[in-house]
Amino acid sequence: MYTIRDIARLAGVSVATVSGVLNNKPTVKPALVGRVKKAMDALDYHPDQVARSLRVRRTLTIGMVIADVTNPFFTDVIRGVEKEAQRNGYSVILCDSNEDPALEQHYLSTLFARRVDGVLLAQTSSSSVQESRIHKRFPIVLIDRVPLGFTGAAVITDNFSAAYEGTRHLIELGHRQIAIITGQLNLSNGLDRFEGFRKALQEEHLALPDKYLQQGNFQLDSGYRCGLELLRLPVPPTAIFSCNNKMTLGLMRALGELHVNCPQALSVLGFDDFEWSAYFTPRLTTIAQPTYEMGRQAMQMLLRMLQALAENDGQAGGIQETTLRLKVELRVRDSTAAPVPMHDVQKENATVEISNQG
Amino acid sequence: MYTIRDIARLAGVSVATVSGVLNNKPTVKPALVGRVKKAMDALDYHPDQVARSLRVRRTLTIGMVIADVTNPFFTDVIRGVEKEAQRNGYSVILCDSNEDPALEQHYLSTLFARRVDGVLLAQTSSSSVQESRIHKRFPIVLIDRVPLGFTGAAVITDNFSAAYEGTRHLIELGHRQIAIITGQLNLSNGLDRFEGFRKALQEEHLALPDKYLQQGNFQLDSGYRCGLELLRLPVPPTAIFSCNNKMTLGLMRALGELHVNCPQALSVLGFDDFEWSAYFTPRLTTIAQPTYEMGRQAMQMLLRMLQALAENDGQAGGIQETTLRLKVELRVRDSTAAPVPMHDVQKENATVEISNQG
DNA sequence: GCAGAATATAGAATCGATTTCTCTTCAATA
DNA sequence: TATTGAAGAGAAATCGATTCTATATTCTGC
Numbered sequence: 001m002y003t004i005r006d007i008a009r010l011a012g013v014s015v016a017t018v019s020g021v022l023n024n025k026p027t028v029k030p031a032l033v034g035r036v037k038k039a040m041d042a043l044d045y046h047p048d049q050v051a052r053s054l055r056v057r058r059t060l061t062i063g064m065v066i067a068d069v070t071n072p073f074f075t076d077v078i079r080g081v082e083k084e085a086q087r088n089g090y091s092v093i094l095c096d097s098n099e100d101p102a103l104e105q106h107y108l109s110t111l112f113a114r115r116v117d118g119v120l121l122a123q124t125s126s127s128s129v130q131e132s133r134i135h136k137r138f139p140i141v142l143i144d145r146v147p148l149g150f151t152g153a154a155v156i157t158d159n160f161s162a163a164y165e166g167t168r169h170l171i172e173l174g175h176r177q178i179a180i181i182t183g184q185l186n187l188s189n190g191l192d193r194f195e196g197f198r199k200a201l202q203e204e205h206l207a208l209p210d211k212y213l214q215q216g217n218f219q220l221d222s223g224y225r226c227g228l229e230l231l232r233l234p235v236p237p238t239a240i241f242s243c244n245n246k247m248t249l250g251l252m253r254a255l256g257e258l259h260v261n262c263p264q265a266l267s268v269l270g271f272d273d274f275e276w277s278a279y280f281t282p283r284l285t286t287i288a289q290p291t292y293e294m295g296r297q298a299m300q301m302l303l304r305m306l307q308a309l310a311e312n313d314g315q316a317g318g319i320q321e322t323t324l325r326l327k328v329e330l331r332v333r334d335s336t337a338a339p340v341p342m343h344d345v346q347k348e349n350a351t352v353e354i355s356n357q358g
Numbered sequence: 359m360y361t362i363r364d365i366a367r368l369a370g371v372s373v374a375t376v377s378g379v380l381n382n383k384p385t386v387k388p389a390l391v392g393r394v395k396k397a398m399d400a401l402d403y404h405p406d407q408v409a410r411s412l413r414v415r416r417t418l419t420i421g422m423v424i425a426d427v428t429n430p431f432f433t434d435v436i437r438g439v440e441k442e443a444q445r446n447g448y449s450v451i452l453c454d455s456n457e458d459p460a461l462e463q464h465y466l467s468t469l470f471a472r473r474v475d476g477v478l479l480a481q482t483s484s485s486s487v488q489e490s491r492i493h494k495r496f497p498i499v500l501i502d503r504v505p506l507g508f509t510g511a512a513v514i515t516d517n518f519s520a521a522y523e524g525t526r527h528l529i530e531l532g533h534r535q536i537a538i539i540t541g542q543l544n545l546s547n548g549l550d551r552f553e554g555f556r557k558a559l560q561e562e563h564l565a566l567p568d569k570y571l572q573q574g575n576f577q578l579d580s581g582y583r584c585g586l587e588l589l590r591l592p593v594p595p596t597a598i599f600s601c602n603n604k605m606t607l608g609l610m611r612a613l614g615e616l617h618v619n620c621p622q623a624l625s626v627l628g629f630d631d632f633e634w635s636a637y638f639t640p641r642l643t644t645i646a647q648p649t650y651e652m653g654r655q656a657m658q659m660l661l662r663m664l665q666a667l668a669e670n671d672g673q674a675g676g677i678q679e680t681t682l683r684l685k686v687e688l689r690v691r692d693s694t695a696a697p698v699p700m701h702d703v704q705k706e707n708a709t710v711e712i713s714n715q716g
Numbered sequence: 717g718c719a720g721a722a723t724a725t726a727g728a729a730t731c732g733a734t735t736t737c738t739c740t741t742c743a744a745t746a
Numbered sequence: 747t748a749t750t751g752a753a754g755a756g757a758a759a760t761c762g763a764t765t766c767t768a769t770a771t772t773c774t775g776c
Binding site: 381407505 | 745
Binding site for chain 1: 761762763764765767
């Protein structure tokens, strides 16, 4: 393993000159640049970023802490982050907190010890980032979820409007008995979706019976359980709004098991689009978040914060970044349709019974 | 930001003692350990891993280069890697090569410059790792794909047996006209799956018409295109073996568009299981790779290599790691069934024509 | 051709940890 | 009491870059 001194010796120049070449300093004479580069090629020299990081106090590395790499929502976000990071010479240390606040804390400490320049965080509990101690360590951009009332650096989607528009879609199809399967309500993504839903119902003076409000936890299993609950009600809803991709899958499973036809007997609207939404039977109507774009924007915001820090020589100041709220897109496919009048539904159910026995 | 000297001063000990405490050296007296720890707590001191890495020439960081974070196969592998890495104090720098050999090369260079201790690599082209230059830089464990004839450090699945068993399943159901949609054949995963398929056919003296062999590229679109191709043949197959998850989705889309009933008119067997295989209509019969376990095993293999290197003081030697080939599991669900006798199929096709027009 | 400014380069200090070396202190043992 | 050894203080070297300072060199204008 060669060092900058080996290169300097071979090229017959000083280490400062080699460093100048490495950092494209304009003061180095072209003739020397050539000699130095030739020496670097000859020894297949690659400067040690660790040493460089120690000296310049920048690692060109950021940490990304997410709740679940397995969720296609996050993988698309990762793609956007990675792309933008790579374009700017940054590497990304990925940490999967697995929805565990303790593990999340542990990862944040590790990232700090490794002196990452900044962090992108999809927090699992609202408490962890409240601590200003953590914010003092490095710039943080929140993704997808923010604590209630948070207005700082973050990239999220306009969950309220999204849920509102989605629910309007169901109402406009003629649905009056609409149920919801929510996620956790202590973070913005869960709560705002519910509030948007509720507002749409209220505007139309539609009731939301207690039984029609099922609280899940964004996991597949909760969608399944809440789905069974709803479908077995004496008066089941004619449409269900499921607040994320995994719960929608669980819900579809419940439909399948109870042989409930979708969309004839029940319309399903799911939050989060994903590559295979369009391959389901029926093709799912979803609310698509601009996942890739969220990743890109979050990384760009973090880069701006890092730049500002560098320019102000470590002092906070300059333009403060504020929460960026991206628009979503309603993708109407085949899982939502006008409700069938009540007696028709009962006929439908009768048919289902027969096919159950057959 | 405090340094080890600040701690030493505050605790009234030497820096060597603080270092001893940090590294759990048994020579430091318990009383001093307490005093040092109190000082560290008081200043919220977190030792600089960058400085440490420079000195001890280990970063406790590994690189992971994969072809597509968006593929659930890889995200499950990542989970396994992350878990095992975290348990051993390692961090993971994730790089998504996006199936681009040039980008893969770029990432390998970056990882080297950052002095990662080792690399896990799902290579996109067989050429890149052949270069011994790269292997000299750091230990590498290949995942999922190896160059043909490779026997070094790698964790893959037994693709040959998997494809063989899967094809046997189709044959035992009574299928005689079986087609395949393969991936690229220049890497082990693509080729071995095809070979296993071919062997099963040969044993039963079943023909493989040229038209029944469709070469895709592991992307969704190719599964769709190859699927259309197969379904429009004058004599379409009664069963199709699709060699990865994305192509299976594309194939299912082709089925849907042509209104081909699965499994009545056509059986589909897909390589790769994923969380939502069981939520399709029909539920997909798949060959499930132990993805999480692959990640775990690969990380463990890399850790063993690192340990061996440390013990031999940087000299290669000791036990050489060899390719680990994990078993797969055939998950029979509803997309495969016995073929319908020919005249029934024609009836079926007739129905299809009608419903096409309707 | 030369003073003085501008600039290229050499040499040394630096980042913050680990580690080595010398030397002191104190306790246990013969 | 003398001897041995352990624990750790204190100072300095080290990892491999960057960067500051001082020196050497080139350039400009008269």
